[in-house]
Amino acid sequence: MSSKKSKPASTKKSRSFSIKKLVSISLAICLLAVFAALGIVYHGVQELQNPIGISESKTFEVERGDTLRSVTQRLEDEGIIESGFWFYWVGRFKEQGRLLKAGEYWLSPEYTAMGLFPVLTSGKTVNYSITFIEGWNIREVLNELDNHPKLERLVHTTDPAEVAKLLGMEYPHAEGLIFPDTYFYRKGMSDLEVLQQAYRKTMEVLSREWKQKSPDAIVKSPYEALILASIVERETSVDSERKVIAGVFTERLRLNMRLQTDPTVIYGLGDSYEGNITRKHLKQATPYNTYVIKGLPPTPISMPGEASIKAALNPDVTGDLYFVAKGDGTHAFSKTLREHTNAVRAYQLKRRSDYRSSQ
Incomplete structure (x- = not known):
C-alpha cells in the first residue's frame, strides 16, 4: 500500500499568509470606505453650517400640505440652500418634516441652512x-x-x-x-x-368711553355718541378743538337747532359730490343733510378716532353756537349769529392765498 504524500509545511504557511493578507486588505478597504463616507457626511453637515445663498433678506413660504421634500426642493430651486440632499436627510433624521408650519417666513442672509429648521417650524410667520x-x-x-x-x-x-x-x-x-x-x-x-x-x-x-361720559353729554346711546364723534372727526383734526366743537353741536342739539354741518351734507351726496359744495347742495333733501333735518343723521359719516369719541362724550360746553374755519387749520368760535357773520366775512369771504381747512 502506498501512503499519501503530505504537503510541505512551506505551502501551508504561504496559504495562511495569503488569507491573512487578503483579510487585512479587505479590512483596510472597509476602513477607508468608512472614513471616506464619514468624511463625505462631515463635509455635508459642515456645508449646512454655511450661510444660506441670499444676499438680502427675503420671504419664503411653507404652503399648506408641504412636505420636507417639497420644501427642500423649493429652497434649492430658489438658491437658498446649496445641497438639498443633505438638508433633506438631516431633516429626516431630526424629524423636522412633521414640525413644519405653513406660512411666510422672513429669511436673513446670516442664517445657515441648518438654522432654517427652527425658523420654518417656529410658526413665527411674517406680519404685514x-x-x-x-x-x-x-x-x-x-x-x-x-x-x-x-x-x-x-x-x-x-x-x-x-x-x-x-x-x-x-x-x-x-x-x-x-x-x-x-x-x-x-x-x-x-x-x-x-x-x-x-x-x-x-x-x-x-x-369704555361711554362709562366715563360727562353729565354735559347730550347723546342718548353709544351709537349716537359714535355719530356725533364722526362729525367732530370730519370737522377738525386739531386735538385742542375737538371738545369745543363737540360742545357747539351739543348746545345746538339741546336748543333744538339744526347742526348745519357741511360734512354731513357731503356724505349724503355720495358719488354725486364733485369737491365743491353749493347752496343747492345745502337745500337738497337727504337723510344726512343737517341743514334740512333736525338732530343727528341716521348713521356715522366717518370713522372717528378715540379723541373724537372722548370729545362727543365729554364736550366743552362754552355757550358757543357757531364756528368757521380760519384758514390755518383752526376755527373761530362765536356765541351769537352776529359774531359768526363777522367771522365768516373775515375768514371765508376774504380767503388768503395760503388758506387751508382743518382737514
Whole structure:
C-alpha cells in the first residue's frame, strides 16, 4: 500500500499568509470606505453650517400640505440652500418634516441652512400691517384693502349695509364702526378678519368711553355718541378743538337747532359730490343733510378716532353756537349769529392765498 504524500509545511504557511493578507486588505478597504463616507457626511453637515445663498433678506413660504421634500426642493430651486440632499436627510433624521408650519417666513442672509429648521417650524410667520385713517369712510377703508394683495378678499361690496351683515354687526350700517388704527395680518388671512378686528376695537373703545361720559353729554346711546364723534372727526383734526366743537353741536342739539354741518351734507351726496359744495347742495333733501333735518343723521359719516369719541362724550360746553374755519387749520368760535357773520366775512369771504381747512 502506498501512503499519501503530505504537503510541505512551506505551502501551508504561504496559504495562511495569503488569507491573512487578503483579510487585512479587505479590512483596510472597509476602513477607508468608512472614513471616506464619514468624511463625505462631515463635509455635508459642515456645508449646512454655511450661510444660506441670499444676499438680502427675503420671504419664503411653507404652503399648506408641504412636505420636507417639497420644501427642500423649493429652497434649492430658489438658491437658498446649496445641497438639498443633505438638508433633506438631516431633516429626516431630526424629524423636522412633521414640525413644519405653513406660512411666510422672513429669511436673513446670516442664517445657515441648518438654522432654517427652527425658523420654518417656529410658526413665527411674517406680519404685514394695514392702517385705517381717522375720518375715512367705509369706502376708503375697503379701497385700502385693495392695496394689500396678501389678504384674501371675501368682501366684494361697498354697501355699508352688506358689510355690516358680513361682519355680523349688531347695527344695520357699517359706517363709523371700523376703528381707525394699524392692524397686523399674515398672508392668507382675509379682509373680513381684519375688519372684524377693527369692529371689535370700536366696540371696546365705545363701551369704555361711554362709562366715563360727562353729565354735559347730550347723546342718548353709544351709537349716537359714535355719530356725533364722526362729525367732530370730519370737522377738525386739531386735538385742542375737538371738545369745543363737540360742545357747539351739543348746545345746538339741546336748543333744538339744526347742526348745519357741511360734512354731513357731503356724505349724503355720495358719488354725486364733485369737491365743491353749493347752496343747492345745502337745500337738497337727504337723510344726512343737517341743514334740512333736525338732530343727528341716521348713521356715522366717518370713522372717528378715540379723541373724537372722548370729545362727543365729554364736550366743552362754552355757550358757543357757531364756528368757521380760519384758514390755518383752526376755527373761530362765536356765541351769537352776529359774531359768526363777522367771522365768516373775515375768514371765508376774504380767503388768503395760503388758506387751508382743518382737514
